[in-house]
Amino acid sequence: MRKPEKKLGFGFMRLPVLDENDKTSIDMAQVEQMVDLFLEKGFTYCDTAWMYHNFASESAVGKAVSDRYPREKFTIASKMPDMMLRSEAEPAEIFEKQKAKLHVDYFDYYLMHDMNNVNYEKAKRFGAIDFVRKKKESGEIRCLGFSCHDTPEFLDRVLEENPYFEFVQLQINYLDWESEGVQARKCYEVCVRHGKPV
Template sequence: MTANSNTVPKLGFGCMRFPLTDPKDVTAIDIDQVKEMVDLFMDAGGTYFDTAFVYHDGHSEVALREALVERYPRDSFTIATKCLAWALPDAEAAKACLDTSLERLGTDYVDYYLLHNVGGERTKKFDDFGLWEWTQEMKAAGRIRNVGFSMHDGAETLDQLLNEHP
């Protein structure tokens, strides 16, 4: 699927809080229920799935592979996943997130790769690790189709980020 502002769905399927078979274990995802949810979403015309390296301690991406990637043609959906470099010790660990995510998802590219929760002091790690440039390299290599970021901050921070990383 090719993305532009006219084709990006206005509603996405969030994969941060999948149903669990054991409420005390965030990795105990109820895959049968997730498959049913994915089927309903796809049948209703949904195509955008949003996960992250850390959701369900990494098991969200695995569940998405099983419920979606292994069951639907790759061109029938888009996947966004995220890297939260601010929680990682170094650039090598932050960059390794993409390989791990692709392996978990069972795909050779992601449609959207987001630098997750930038803003304030957290942005410094993304800058220090060279992730803004690195994601562009991964995009040129075809491993990422679209690069973006997510943030939980105010308008001033958004303006600063857009000016510093157009």
């Protein structure tokens, strides 16, 4: 697994826009300045997802990062939108569109997005989990994981059933550490017990 040199990531989720009523009107000049500073300081991890900024975030990363820097200077993380899947054909269609939008041949990190009880069953039903495993085997995904906003018990079940997932993205902050709703500490402890980086 290729680890970012520094732990801070750049989330391309709430970018500056030119029109507050249009989340796709990303201020690319400002985003490029932000990317330049981020990479100049030695950070590498660029995190995006299929639906961020009304489906415009991945294209913004492609323009601000991939088009402007050598591939070895940054790491890209994106996500399979399992909550939006409607057919067995969609995982492959979405994955290819993501690579095209991001202008990359492979993902350094790729996640099943927002795994919860409903999304997990949908991802299995439409073959998305098997699909991303094959992309990991082909080298188009270097490190495979999932994001989770659910109970520690659910998280434990997913890791038991899918030991090949290499990392987990959790909602962890001081406010949610002991929260009964988020249960950040308990979820983190499940990952530690399974030996999965968070």
